[in-house]
Amino acid sequence: MIIGITGTPGTGKTSITKLLEDDPLCQVIHLNELIKEEKLYSEVDVERDCVVADMDLVYDRVLELQDKSYPVTIVDSHLSHHIADIVIVLRTSPGKLKERLEKRKYSVEKVRENLEAEALDIILAEAVDWCEKVFELDTTGGTVDRTFKDIGRIIKGLRRGDTEELEQEFRPGSVEWSDYFFD
Numbered sequence: 612m613i614i615g616i617t618g619t620p621g622t623g624k625t626s627i628t629k630l631l632e633d634d635p636l637c638q639v640i641h642l643n644e645l646i647k648e649e650k651l652y653s654e655v656d657v658e659r660d661c662v663v664a665d666m667d668l669v670y671d672r673v674l675e676l677q678d679k680s681y682p683v684t685i686v687d688s689h690l691s692h693h694i695a696d697i698v699i700v701l702r703t704s705p706g707k708l709k710e711r712l713e714k715r716k717y718s719v720e721k722v723r724e725n726l727e728a729e730a731l732d733i734i735l736a737e738a739v740d741w742c743e744k745v746f747e748l749d750t751t752g753g754t755v756d757r758t759f760k761d762i763g764r765i766i767k768g769l770r771r772g773d774t775e776e777l778e779q780e781f782r783p784g785s786v787e788w789s790d791y792f793f794d
């Protein structure tokens with residue numbers, strides 16, 4: 612089973628999936644690193660300091676790398692909802708996300724672009740459109756440990772094939788940032 616952990620940059624995907632690397636039931640693929648290492652992109656966007664991934668190449672490579680001796684393959688990336696049918700979308704309020712992204716010394720434009728994407732639910736909307744099962748998890752107030760435990764519960768539920776209550780608890784649309792104003 613492939614589970615994507617997606618969300619706007621800074622919402623906590625890497626922090627959580629690094630912890631999942633210690634779980635003997637999970638294979639973890641950090642997709643953004645793989646895309647850069649293996650040049651799975653069609654363009655380099657110098658102005659925006661990023662690459663444009665070739666999602667067909669990426670999808671084929673993930674399937675090649677999937678090690679079926681693990682019951683779960685976790686794909687960490689803001690692009691993982693392009694290739695996984697089951698995804699967990701991490702969310703963070705734009706105010707908190709601004710703090711996290713400014714700490715990274717991102718340019719003003721890059722911070723703003725990401726805050727807009729988060730405020731407008733861009734990744735969540737794509738995930739709901741494209742994926743079979745979507746869980747939405749707010750990382751604004753809680754700790755990394757809390758988020759990690761919630762994701763552990765979701766993974767367990769998926770493995771048991773019993774997610775009815777979890778789908779309710781983490782249903783898409785449960786967070787709302789549209790009242791966030793940009794200064």
Ligand SMILES: Nc1ncnc2c1ncn2[C@@H]1O[C@H](COP(=O)(O)OP(=O)(O)OP(=O)(O)O)[C@@H](O)[C@H]1O
Nearest residue numbers: 619620621622623624625626711750753754755758
């Ligand atoms: N509840 C939480 N869950 C996850 N991360 C949190 C939480 N609270 C605070 N953080 C912090 O938010 C930051 C998230 O950074 P991280 O690199 O994990 O985000 P990311 O979504 O992987 O970003 P990118 O897409 O750029 O790789 C970390 O510094 C982490 O410690």
